[in-house]
Amino acid sequence: LYEEFLAEVLFARAARRLGLHAPDADLAAELELLAGMSPDLPEETLRAEAERELLAREYERQVLWPEITVSDEEVTELLGRERRNTRRNVIVFRQIMVESKEAATEAWRRITRSREPFDEVARQISLSGAGADLQQRRLDTLPREAARVLERLPEGAVSRPVEIGGMWYLFEVTARNYDPDPGREREREAARHRLFQEKLETLRARRLAELARQENVRAPRVEGAPAVPEGAGS
Known part of the structure; x- marks a missing residue:
């Protein structure tokens, strides 16, 4: 003082x-x-x-x-430095959660065969309220089964149905290791x-x-x- x-x-x-x-x-x-x-x-x-x-x-x-x-330029450099330090293994994705393998398989066909947008199918059938929304998460904060699928999934790809905790999921990866809205x-x-x-x-x-x-x-x-x-x- x-x-x-x-x-x-x-x-x-x-x-x-x-x-x-x-x-x-x-x-x-x-x-x-x-x-x-x-x-x-x-x-x-x-x-x-x-x-x-x-x-x-x-x-x-x-x-x-x-x-x-x-x-x-200083702001951009600082944000880039912070992101390099904090965004390792960050993934941006959407998900669909349903009760049965049959429902998940049907959703997968609609998306991959009929080319329906993932977010539209998610809004129609997903039991997860955030299914159609983009989520940005670190892999090490996700359930192990989900992290394993998302880690291997290329950008833009949709996973096959996977069972996690008694529910069935589809995942769509839109980006990894960068902020989906860098100009905020x-x-x-x-x-x-x-x-x-x-x-x-x-x-x-x-x-x-x-x-x-x-x-x-x-x-x-x-x-x-x-x-x-x-x-x-x-």
Whole structure:
């Protein structure tokens, strides 16, 4: 806590030198919060603490944040790296679950011989509510019999009927080892936010060291940076 206090002091002083001000509404809200937490402290003490905290935040928001950029290429590279680490043996598939081998065999014929779409047959006869939906699962999280079938099945292929736990299944593999929706904006924004936060932590530590040298004081030993709301700075 003391190290963060030192960081606040350095940022607040830098903010004052730049002529930054804490918004009046934010100052009033912060004063009310601090007064509720420390009702015995004098108002001038609470105001000084509130101004210091808010000026430090304003320095980060108005000075540090604009110095950080996160490119689309960096986001793509991060997502690719994370997927390589986490998507090994991931399979994307649909399934049909029925009670009898006869029903499973008839469904298999409709799909492979009559060329009916797997998802349409699944919607009509599958006892599994998610049968027509794409599922993305790691093989090691599936029942052993299902994993064994899916592991050998090529992309685009439909399995023959297989009995698992007293029910009969057909599987259709649509993809393996990659995200079926790689361009999701929510995923990209989350990755962009993580990169922004990492860069902010680095910049924050570097700037604190610079400010400490200017004032001839010890640099605060802080770890990380205050969490930035998603969407901020992007």
